[in-house]
Amino acid sequence: MNSILLLAFEYFKIGCVAIGGGYTVIPFLYYLVDKYKWFNVAEITQMIAVSNLTPGPIGINMATFVGVKVGGIFGAAFTTIAFMIPSFIIVCSLSKFLKKNGENKCINNILYGLRPAAVALIGVAGLKIMDATVFEFSKFLKTHNFEDLMSIKAFLLLLAFSAMGLKFKKNPMILIVVAVIAGFVIKL
Amino acid sequence: MTKKISLLKLFRIYFKIGLVLFGGGYAILPFLKAEMAEKEKICTMEEITNYYALSQCFPGLVAGNVSMFTGYKARGIAGAFAAVCGVCMPAYLAIVIVFSFLSVITGYPIIQNIFEVLDIAVCVLILLTVMELWEFSVFDKFTTFIFIAALVAAIMNISPFIIVISAGLLGVFRHFAFPKDRVPCACVKNTMSEEEDNE
Numbered sequence: 001m002n003s004i005l006l007l008a009f010e011y012f013k014i015g016c017v018a019i020g021g022g023y024t025v026i027p028f029l030y031y032l033v034d035k036y037k038w039f040n041v042a043e044i045t046q047m048i049a050v051s052n053l054t055p056g057p058i059g060i061n062m063a064t065f066v067g068v069k070v071g072g073i074f075g076a077a078f079t080t081i082a083f084m085i086p087s088f089i090i091v092c093s094l095s096k097f098l099k100k101n102g103e104n105k106c107i108n109n110i111l112y113g114l115r116p117a118a119v120a121l122i123g124v125a126g127l128k129i130m131d132a133t134v135f136e137f138s139k140f141l142k143t144h145n146f147e148d149l150m151s152i153k154a155f156l157l158l159l160a161f162s163a164m165g166l167k168f169k170k171n172p173m174i175l176i177v178v179a180v181i182a183g184f185v186i187k188l
Numbered sequence: 189m190t191k192k193i194s195l196l197k198l199f200r201i202y203f204k205i206g207l208v209l210f211g212g213g214y215a216i217l218p219f220l221k222a223e224m225a226e227k228e229k230i231c232t233m234e235e236i237t238n239y240y241a242l243s244q245c246f247p248g249l250v251a252g253n254v255s256m257f258t259g260y261k262a263r264g265i266a267g268a269f270a271a272v273c274g275v276c277m278p279a280y281l282a283i284v285i286v287f288s289f290l291s292v293i294t295g296y297p298i299i300q301n302i303f304e305v306l307d308i309a310v311c312v313l314i315l316l317t318v319m320e321l322w323e324f325s326v327f328d329k330f331t332t333f334i335f336i337a338a339l340v341a342a343i344m345n346i347s348p349f350i351i352v353i354s355a356g357l358l359g360v361f362r363h364f365a366f367p368k369d370r371v372p373c374a375c376v377k378n379t380m381s382e383e384e385d386n387e
Contacts, residue, residue, distance in 0.1 A: 056279020
């Protein structure tokens with residue numbers, strides 16, 4: 001029970017600061033891994049993949065996933081609700097505020113500063129996943145063995161997926177389905 | 189223009205949208221336009237686009253925020269509540285169901301291999317998200333500075349909370365240090381132009 005409350009509180013905090021959609025939550029998941037060891041890094045990418053394959057907003061999928069893992073169905077409900085409370089309050093008060101006052105320069109300035117930071121955080125999360133799958137810089141730095149640096153097969157897949165991702169930008173589902181098929185056929 | 193719509197109906201509309209929504213936040217737009225703009229005539233296409241831009245700028249999920257904005261437009265706070273419950277419910281149920289399967293099947297090597305390939309696809313999706321956000325997030329000296337500082341801090345494993353909050357504080361600092369400067373912001377332009385039209 002304790003860990004459910006703790007997770008809900010962590011997710012409440014994430015809900016307060018995660019700007020720019022579901023993927024912004026990923027860096028915070030890494031932070032949770034470091035801090036609590038409720039799940040591991042490999043499970044984060046698994047969560048992202050499953051979230052892409054299931055209906056609904058990715059952020060909710062991931063919040064539910066983490067919640068189920070830590071505290072079952074109840075944990076999941078708590079986590080998801082805690083995650084949505086901040087944005088619920090923000091959207092409602094913002095709607096009211098904008099109806100009354102229009103724009104506010106201070107808010108715009110804050111957002112102007114926040115967004116590049118969010119982009120950097122997501123970028124680093126992407127690089128972290130890449131480091132574990134395609135390249136293995138962290139392992140290479142330890143072993144100095146060039147075979148550890150890069151998996152050719154994974155790199156080719158990365159190129160192919162990138163080309164496809166650019167083509168089907170609006171529909172990430174296609175990429176995930178193709179990746180599932182590729183994973184069935186190609187032994188990595 | 190706003191006509192009363194029952195909360196239950198609002199919930200049903202968003203539940204339906206949540207059920208067919210896959211992937212990132214922008215996937216919700218065509219559904220919202222079809223349901224809320226064309227069928228129910230609660231908001232206009234322009235309003236939905238503005239809400240979308242605002243949702244990207246504020247904390248929370250883009251799909252969740254857009255739903256709440258449009259729900260609020262329809263029925264105020266209760267409407268926003270019905271909308272967010274509706275859009276989140278399918279996602280919650282789906283994961284609860286999938287999770288019980290997942291723990292059974294992840295033992296097989298073939299499934300593990302599929303997840304390894306999926307990891308690469310996830311990388312690509314994350315980088316595409318970065319590209320998409322980049323356009324209206326990093327475009328001048330101030331934002332480039334914050335981007336680089338946040339990048340270095342994130343690589344050094346500094347808590348993301350600290351990074352985001354410091355970036356917000358820098359924004360506050362800019363507001364008071366350069367009160368005359370205009371804020372260059374894609375989302376602001378979007379909502380501003382709507383107001384100019386109204387006047």
